[in-house]
Amino acid sequence: MDICLGKIKHAVSVHRLQRLLIAVVVSLSGMCLSIRNAQAQYTIKPPVVAASQVPELMAELHAHPSADARLKLLLKLASFYTYKSAKYPADVQKAGMFLRSADSLATILHEQSVRNQVLLVKAAWLGFQEQYNAAEQLAASADDTTHANILIGLIYRYLNRPDQGTLQKKIEQLFAQAASITDSVHHPDSYLLFRRNWAELLMCRHEYDNAERLLNDLLAFGRRRGSKQLQGVYLSLSHINWVLGRYDVALFDALKAVDYVKANGDSASAGAVYQMLAMLFSRTGHRDKAKENYDRALYYLVEFGGDTGSIWTSLESEASDLFKEHKYQEALNYILAQAKVHPPATFQDQQAILARIGDCYLKLKQYSKAEGYFLREFVNAQQRQPGSEEPFHRIAFFYVESGQFKRAQRYLDSAELYLPGMSLQRKAHLYYMRFLADSAMGNYLKAIHYLQLNRTSNDTVFEDNKVREIQHYTVAYETEKKTREIKLLQRSNELHVATRRHAEWIRNISVGAVVLILVAIILFYRQNRSKLRMAATISQKNLQLELLLREKEWLLKEVHHRVKNNLQAVVNLLEIQAEFLEDDALKAIENSQHRVYAMSLIHQKLYADDAIATINLADYISELTSYLKESFGQEVPMNIILDVEPVEVGLDIAVPLGLIVNESVSNAYKYAFPRKTDDMAILIRLIFAGDNFEVDIVDNGIGLAKDRPERPGSLGLKLIHGLSREMGATAELFNDPGLHIRLRIPKK
Numbered sequence: 001m002d003i004c005l006g007k008i009k010h011a012v013s014v015h016r017l018q019r020l021l022i023a024v025v026v027s028l029s030g031m032c033l034s035i036r037n038a039q040a041q042y043t044i045k046p047p048v049v050a051a052s053q054v055p056e057l058m059a060e061l062h063a064h065p066s067a068d069a070r071l072k073l074l075l076k077l078a079s080f081y082t083y084k085s086a087k088y089p090a091d092v093q094k095a096g097m098f099l100r101s102a103d104s105l106a107t108i109l110h111e112q113s114v115r116n117q118v119l120l121v122k123a124a125w126l127g128f129q130e131q132y133n134a135a136e137q138l139a140a141s142a143d144d145t146t147h148a149n150i151l152i153g154l155i156y157r158y159l160n161r162p163d164q165g166t167l168q169k170k171i172e173q174l175f176a177q178a179a180s181i182t183d184s185v186h187h188p189d190s191y192l193l194f195r196r197n198w199a200e201l202l203m204c205r206h207e208y209d210n211a212e213r214l215l216n217d218l219l220a221f222g223r224r225r226g227s228k229q230l231q232g233v234y235l236s237l238s239h240i241n242w243v244l245g246r247y248d249v250a251l252f253d254a255l256k257a258v259d260y261v262k263a264n265g266d267s268a269s270a271g272a273v274y275q276m277l278a279m280l281f282s283r284t285g286h287r288d289k290a291k292e293n294y295d296r297a298l299y300y301l302v303e304f305g306g307d308t309g310s311i312w313t314s315l316e317s318e319a320s321d322l323f324k325e326h327k328y329q330e331a332l333n334y335i336l337a338q339a340k341v342h343p344p345a346t347f348q349d350q351q352a353i354l355a356r357i358g359d360c361y362l363k364l365k366q367y368s369k370a371e372g373y374f375l376r377e378f379v380n381a382q383q384r385q386p387g388s389e390e391p392f393h394r395i396a397f398f399y400v401e402s403g404q405f406k407r408a409q410r411y412l413d414s415a416e417l418y419l420p421g422m423s424l425q426r427k428a429h430l431y432y433m434r435f436l437a438d439s440a441m442g443n444y445l446k447a448i449h450y451l452q453l454n455r456t457s458n459d460t461v462f463e464d465n466k467v468r469e470i471q472h473y474t475v476a477y478e479t480e481k482k483t484r485e486i487k488l489l490q491r492s493n494e495l496h497v498a499t500r501r502h503a504e505w506i507r508n509i510s511v512g513a514v515v516l517i518l519v520a521i522i523l524f525y526r527q528n529r530s531k532l533r534m535a536a537t538i539s540q541k542n543l544q545l546e547l548l549l550r551e552k553e554w555l556l557k558e559v560h561h562r563v564k565n566n567l568q569a570v571v572n573l574l575e576i577q578a579e580f581l582e583d584d585a586l587k588a589i590e591n592s593q594h595r596v597y598a599m600s601l602i603h604q605k606l607y608a609d610d611a612i613a614t615i616n617l618a619d620y621i622s623e624l625t626s627y628l629k630e631s632f633g634q635e636v637p638m639n640i641i642l643d644v645e646p647v648e649v650g651l652d653i654a655v656p657l658g659l660i661v662n663e664s665v666s667n668a669y670k671y672a673f674p675r676k677t678d679d680m681a682i683l684i685r686l687i688f689a690g691d692n693f694e695v696d697i698v699d700n701g702i703g704l705a706k707d708r709p710e711r712p713g714s715l716g717l718k719l720i721h722g723l724s725r726e727m728g729a730t731a732e733l734f735n736d737p738g739l740h741i742r743l744r745i746p747k748k
Helices: 002-014 016-029 033-039 051-062 067-084 088-110 112-128 130-141 144-159 164-186 190-203 208-224 233-243 247-263 267-283 288-306 311-324 328-343 347-361 368-383 391-401 403-417 423-441 444-463 464-578 582-606 617-632 649-671 714-729
Strands: 639-644 681-689 693-697 731-733 739-746
Touching: 051 067, 051 190, 067 088, 067 112, 067 639, 088 681, 112 130, 112 144, 112 208, 130 144, 144 164, 144 190, 164 190, 164 649, 190 208, 190 233, 190 731, 208 233, 233 247, 233 267, 247 267, 247 328, 267 288, 267 328, 267 617, 288 368, 288 403, 311 328, 328 347, 328 368, 347 391, 368 391, 368 649, 423 444, 582 649, 617 649, 617 681, 649 714, 649 739, 693 714, 714 731, 714 739
Parallel strands: 639 681
Antiparallel strands: 681 693, 693 739, 731 739
């Protein structure tokens, strides 16, 4: 017994430093949660938008762009706020607002390809809110490729739920549907996503060998097809090798993932890729490189949002440095401050904050406060992660560190049940905690057994050849970094030489130019004297012509001004008359009032503008529709969308076209929407189409009755046809699904 006691005391002395290091690793890294969070999932989605681009996009949206440009802006903003809401849930309402606007406009414009992208973003939006059934129903209304990608996204979210172990049937059902659609569309990227998610499922079941074989097959497939989207496959391989303790291979795979991210400019996956690389550098003792890559990961995660990577895994690196310096109170203050700046968006982030605060109080020896946080972390994990070893490992760690070995014993027993699927480093730490607990309670034989298992696990993790491989890849990483810096210096030197040569060339050219300028000045002076005499005569005649032209323009403006005043007087008389009328007579007077105003507005603009013979249709139609919108009042919430080219036309086109726009908008207000809703809209578009102007006036109302599509007795329709003939234009009226009026006006 004395011999055993001596061995135990010697082992405790030898491993005291090891205990401190392992405690820091477990308490600050939260490796199980961090790895799952860092596991990036490459998903097909619209182009990623950075946070710094949003103000510019909002400014463009408020500048009243064309309908097509507005649709693209709405899609980008919807995409940004949707994927940002994965990290910052407060933005989920903004995402929903932009999604509804984009979906409505895509439907009006019949842009099915853009609408499929809207559906893809909307499915992600629903997934972040855990409305999985709604997202699955939405997929059925998309084309096959979008349908498959939505299902693949749902599979990813199910696999990353803390309770994914209870959802196996649902996951397998979605896999079957996605497999059927993926095989039919023959899309390489969709196939890669689908098969990689299958590897994720195998990893969740701890079938690492099968998952590794599948991922290597995917690498071979992607290389044969020339795919440039293999960063996700390499990242999954890095995850597997991390779990199996093969850090040299894991580092190689992570660096390959970085290469693909840089080659593709994949901002969405960059945060998770750099986070995995940072964790590997941290695990292998390269703190400076770990800090550098954690900072890169944090930039991409905050700037681009998305559903991959964890902001808190990167933030913990700073707290880890404070821990290593024994600044536990500063680490606690840092974590509490960051929790306000970056509120936890996911269950994993919430658990990470509880774990880090608990670790701080543990190191400060405030055991009662620490126990509260550790127990909250344990209860949450038991509710959301049934069947996981992590909660037992964490609570056992607290009781061992606080010297409550009897309480730790039952949690250590529970954690040991999960040994088959546990990574080597976690096994090593579990064995070491058992060694400490058994030695403290006098179970010396058991303690020696667990100490031997701990040493075996650590020796397996850090074999000499693995250390050499890690050093090799680290040197390669540094070499590549230095090579980039050297190339940058070379380019800078080349630029300096080129700048100097350019300056010499400019100097020579300048001297030649000065000589030529002196010769030109002499010639110019000789010619200028004769031209001055001629210019004086021409100037006098031009002055006389200018006076005559101004007089003509003034007379013409006076005519327009008086016509406008007369038409305005008619409008006022009609308004006075309308006060004594009602029903049909009142409507007739109001219609006449709008028509007269449409003509009056033309003469007003001719009088006010410098151009006295032409009208800018974009400005004219904008003012006319604003007048009509104001005339019908705020109780009719109509959205009038204008997409009008800035065309200059004469009175022969402006007057009849203005009357047609007046009739069409007025009829839409009166008859197109029996039920008033918030999504009522009218689109007015004018574009060049060959030798014609093409004008489309479209509403999303009920359209014309099918039994009377033309309503020949309608005064408004008679006016539209008559005015079209007056312009030499053709007019078509059809339902699409609301009333669609198309005019083709020949250029004159």
